[in-house]
Amino acid sequence: MSTRILFLSPRVTATGHALTDAARRRAMRVETLRDWRVPEHARESAGASLYAGPLFADAVAGELGLGLLEAPPDWLARLPYELTLRDVEFTTLAEARRLRRPAFVKPPNDKSFPARVYVDGSRLPGPDAVDDDVQVLVSDIVSFTVEYRLFLRDGEVRTGSRYATRGDLDVAPLAADPHRGEVLAFAEHLASTGLPSAVVVDIGLTDSGWAVVEANAAWASGHYACDADAALDVVLHAALPEAEVASADRRFLRPLPEVVHD
Incomplete structure (x- = not known):
C-alpha cells in the first residue's frame, strides 16, 4: 500500500468521491476527518495530503504538517491586460x-x-x-461565452473541463470540446505568470478573445469533468508535507492561522 494518505473534510462532494476512487486505485489510504479537530493518530502523518475547503484547511493543515500551495492573492491583478481583457x-x-x-x-x-x-x-x-x-x-464586469477549469502542474495542463456556457453550468471533458486547441494554446501563456507548480486556473472566452477568469487552490477545487487521476496528481503536489515543499514553491505557501483548541 502507498504511504500517501489523502485526508478529506466532512463535507461530501462529487470531487471528494472522485479523488477517493483515484487514490484507492493507486493503493493510497483515504481518511475523512469527522470534525474540525485532527485526531491524534493523524497528526503530522507521513506523506499526508488534503482535499478540503479553505476554512477547514486552515483548521487542520497545520496539525497535519502540510504546506498548502496557492496563487498569490494579487496574481490576477498583476497579469497583463492581454491575459485578462479587463x-x-x-x-x-x-x-x-x-x-x-x-x-x-x-x-x-x-x-x-x-x-x-x-x-x-x-x-x-x-x-x-x-x-x-x-x-x-x-x-471590471465581463461576460464569458464559455469557461474552463484547468489543473496545472509545472505550467502544463494535466487535465481540463468545460464548466459553464453563457453563465450556466455546462460540464464536459476538455478532450471532447471544440475549443480544446484554443484552450491549450492560451494556457501556454500561464507558465511564466508567477504561479505555484500545482494550481487550478479558470479561463474563458469573451467577445474580445480568451482571458483568465481566476486562479484557485488545487486542494480546494471541484474537478467538474476533469480526469480524476490527473487532478489527484495536482492535488497531491499542492497539499503535501511542508518539509517537502520545493524552495521555488515556498513563496506560494498559504499562511496558516494558529489554531487553539479548548
Whole structure:
C-alpha cells in the first residue's frame, strides 16, 4: 500500500468521491476527518495530503504538517491586460466600499463573502461582518461565452473541463470540446505568470478573445469533468508535507492561522 494518505473534510462532494476512487486505485489510504479537530493518530502523518475547503484547511493543515500551495492573492491583478481583457485591482475591502460603480468583487483565496457583481461598494458587507483590511480583487464586469477549469502542474495542463456556457453550468471533458486547441494554446501563456507548480486556473472566452477568469487552490477545487487521476496528481503536489515543499514553491505557501483548541 502507498504511504500517501489523502485526508478529506466532512463535507461530501462529487470531487471528494472522485479523488477517493483515484487514490484507492493507486493503493493510497483515504481518511475523512469527522470534525474540525485532527485526531491524534493523524497528526503530522507521513506523506499526508488534503482535499478540503479553505476554512477547514486552515483548521487542520497545520496539525497535519502540510504546506498548502496557492496563487498569490494579487496574481490576477498583476497579469497583463492581454491575459485578462479587463482592469483588475488588488485592494482592501475598506477601499472597495468606496466604489460608486458596478464591479465584480471577490476575496482572492477564501470565501469570506460572496464573489459576485456589486452595484456599488455600499452593497458590500459592512465592517461589522467582514474586517476592513480583508484583501479583495475588484474587476471590471465581463461576460464569458464559455469557461474552463484547468489543473496545472509545472505550467502544463494535466487535465481540463468545460464548466459553464453563457453563465450556466455546462460540464464536459476538455478532450471532447471544440475549443480544446484554443484552450491549450492560451494556457501556454500561464507558465511564466508567477504561479505555484500545482494550481487550478479558470479561463474563458469573451467577445474580445480568451482571458483568465481566476486562479484557485488545487486542494480546494471541484474537478467538474476533469480526469480524476490527473487532478489527484495536482492535488497531491499542492497539499503535501511542508518539509517537502520545493524552495521555488515556498513563496506560494498559504499562511496558516494558529489554531487553539479548548
